[in-house]
């Protein structure tokens with residue numbers, strides 16, 4: 001193309017855009033960094049860790065790179081998290097099948113695996129926050145989050161157990177209780193149970209908008225509830241077609257005393273995250289679930305995409321959608337990247 005033509009086109013563009021050229025700021029790494037709107041930081045990360053009884057670690061096959069760790073391995077993870085500036089570690093137990101029953105009674109054993117792990121971490125790494133789920137699925141022989149009567153999940157009877165489970169976990173060292181069960185009224189009841197036990201400082205991060213999702217599959221492998229799960233969780237977890245309902249759930253949980261709320265899964269629910277963070281002003285977290293982790297790892301493992309780049313892009317998207325932070329199995333990996 002002749003120089004004259006290029007100049008003519010340039011003038012035309014100039015006229016059309018009154019001199020504004022969006023690419024001007026994109027021309028160098030320094031100028032892109034200068035005008036970047038969203039920043040992912042180590043402080044945004046919550047690291048979910050699986051714990052097993054016994055020595056040594058066991059791989060979770062559907063989550064390459066993730067292991068079920070021993071208690072000592074979890075203490076190691078807590079040290080690593082502290083050194084990387086990750087504020088919270090979240091504990092999920094693999095309960096031996098012999099300890100699972102219809103009512104999930106092992107959840108109320110103050111010496112169960114998760115409680116022993118929380119105590120060990122508190123003693124060795126007191127600077128780190130510990131989060132524990134309130135839900136019965138790691139402990140029930142049917143794999144559901146609550147008590148059952150035939151095919152039905154009993155709401156109020158389950159809440160009563162969750163109240164006791166929360167107090168036991170908080171007494172063992174959990175700083176944050178994460179009700180992930182989706183029973184109605186559980187946040188208020190857990191709050192009052194904690195207060196009555198003198199645990200006023202224990203925080204609640206409510207899994208408020210938790211959807212019945214295909215993206216939990218590998219997690220259920222990790223905690224060993226997949227093979228046992230009878231049916232699905234659609235009578236308590238939300239229908240993925242709904243967003244107004246997520247707002248009502250979140251408003252309710254906040255009214256009941258939730259300090260923080262969560263949207264889960266994350267990637268397919270960025271609109272929900274965005275809606276909640278625009279309409280409510282309470283710290284709101286997103287859970288990048290096991291299935292999301294597995295998708296990226298599978299594609300990266302096959303060389304079909306650049307895993308590290310995809311992880312950064314997705315986690316930044318969570319922040320862009322309004323997340324205060326993200327529960328992600330990539331936490332230590334991404335924290336190392338962010339620290340250079």
Ligand code: PBG
Nearest residue numbers: 135137180215216219289290291
């Ligand atoms: C259980 C629980 C689940 C997850 C966190 N807590 C699974 C489920 O509800 O079946 C999923 C986490 C993940 O997939 O990474 N209450």
